[in-house]
Amino acid sequence: MATFNALLVEKQEDKSFTRSVTQRSLDDLPDGTLLIHVHYSSLNYKDALSATGNPGVSRNFPHTPGIDAAGTVVSCDDNRFKKGDEVIVTGYDLGMNTAGGFGEYIRIPSDWALAKPDGLTLREAMVIGTAGFTAGLSVQGLVENGVTPDKGDILVTGATGGVGSVAVALLAKAGFSVVACTGKKEHESFLKNLGASKVITRGELLENKERPMLKEQYAGAVDTVGGEYLAQAVKATQYGGTVTCCGLTASDDLNVSVFPFILRGVSLLGIDSVQCPMPPRERLWGKLADEWKLECLDDLTEEVTLSEVNGKIDAILKGQISGRTLVKVQN
Incomplete structure (x- = not known):
């Protein structure tokens, strides 16, 4: 020492x-x-x-x-x-x-x-790490806001990244149908092995981005990149759905009208893992070690x-x- x-x-x-x-x-x-x-x-x-x-x-x-x-x-x-x-x-x-x-x-x-937690090794805990913990908070936020697997697909942006990849796997384990959005379409098999039911490109997500609202496609979304991708997720979320936001690698700007919020009742939920209080932190780690433990x-x-x-x-x-x-x- x-x-x-x-x-x-x-x-x-x-x-x-x-x-x-x-x-x-x-x-x-x-x-x-x-x-x-x-x-x-x-x-x-x-x-x-x-x-x-x-x-x-x-x-x-x-x-x-x-x-x-x-x-x-x-x-x-x-x-x-x-x-x-x-x-x-x-x-x-x-x-x-x-x-x-x-x-x-x-x-x-x-x-x-x-x-x-007893259900994790030190190695497994760090495979999860901050990224996986953030993904867990995001999935938990959707569930606590009433988003359930029977309500439709969940969009995950930045799906091959640290937060996105764990979010895809957690959502699939919880029974959700996951649409993974990525700029790395060559990793489609990687995402499907994690549990994604469909993989789309960034270009597909950004279609018709000039419109204030889009067709209702998703029951909820986990956005990890921000900017226009987050805006598109909000505009394409169905009535009463929830979008979680935890990243800004694309941009820290959010250019979206109020229409999805006041006409469809969409909720935008901010996710912070840095200052998360210890009691909910311990509860979520316990879940990640037990019912949400990933085999992948x-x-x-x-x-x-x-x-x-x-x-x-x-x-x-x-x-x-x-x-x-x-x-x-x-x-």
Whole structure:
């Protein structure tokens, strides 16, 4: 424990950013009540933004990204956990301005962590990670708003991405008919193996985008990209349906009239996984470990080592990654 490996992002004098796996010390970690030996993390789009110096995500450098971490407790100053407990950390400030899961150790406030449910391994928990947890919140939002499988198809945008791919699988497991929208039509078989009943292209979704309303096609939608794709999802949702919104990789603008809301009673539900309170967080993780546990986790996952993360950061920013990228952190 004198030193450990971590991916370190450093800001150079010319304001560029470099990344390398290097040796760090526990003294380099921030203050906190809980010290965790990280076994696994996962790569999310936000991690790539942090690793390239995006000021909307991370401002303090040098810095170790990784908004997800699963591992074992080394010590806990407030006795909330005991040594050896297996815990999961997603969200809060982890990997943003607090050293994150791309290092073998993290030190955080103990109330950021939850006990790993018995139905999941640490590895499975990080295949799910923030992306899968967000997908779970989205599916749960549809269900709690009265969307049921008998009411029709559910649209998922950005379906090959981390959130989208898990959403497709979760919805299919819950009995929904899923229409997966992607810019990677070559991955149609991948999406159908996850449970999608139909795969459409972005171009198909954007047809007639100038219209204020579209034909009622979907009982609900999980939008992961925002912008005109979210607008089209709202306009094509049937009476009383619900659209969840959790991403903005396409755009943070939403150009849509009020017609779908006041003429069809469509609900738009925002999804936030970062500050989700601990009680509902624990309940959903319990569901993901039990009735919503996915048998296809390995099918949507590529496992890499800490030294291999660097190249994957560039790939995810270019939209070249499908499914989930699991990071094996522990030596």
